[in-house]
Amino acid sequence: MCLRLLSFSPRTRAQLADALRRKGVDDEVAEQVLGRYTEVGLIDDEAFARAWVQSRHNGRGLARRALAAELRQRGVADETVKDAVEELAPEQEESAARELIAKRMAATRGLDPTKRTRRIVGVLARKGYPGSLSYRLVREALEAEGTEELPDIPVDD
Structure with a gap:
């Protein structure tokens, strides 16, 4: 068996x-x-x-x-x-999170920045990423995209 x-x-x-x-x-x-x-x-x-x-x-x-x-x-x-x-290097984890964010950024384009942030951080949370890392990377992605009003969402790990 x-x-x-x-x-x-x-x-x-x-x-x-x-x-x-x-x-x-x-x-x-x-x-x-x-x-x-x-x-x-x-x-x-x-x-x-x-x-x-x-x-x-x-x-x-x-x-x-x-x-x-x-x-x-x-x-x-x-x-x-x-x-x-x-054995999973922090750089590998961050890189994977950035890839996930890039996919979700494209799918949420046109939504309110706060709503986008919550959705993307939620996706990352369900995949086990810490809130602080998720929020920081989403914020960086929004800044790189040129979003003027960046949301201020408190995150607990």
């Missing part, structure tokens, strides 16, 4: 343990199987977490906070999550 699941996509140890539990596999047997799979390298939560961070950041533009939450949902240990998201 574990091999079948792993043949479709990489899984964490916790995901495989849940699958075995749902199928009624004895906990002791499940632990032996998972231990052996870990020993031979079929299960590697650290590699899974690193690959997840790069894939989801590059593909969806997710920030550290959102990536950490997704990894925790998949049962990855906190220390492993921390190590994986720390």
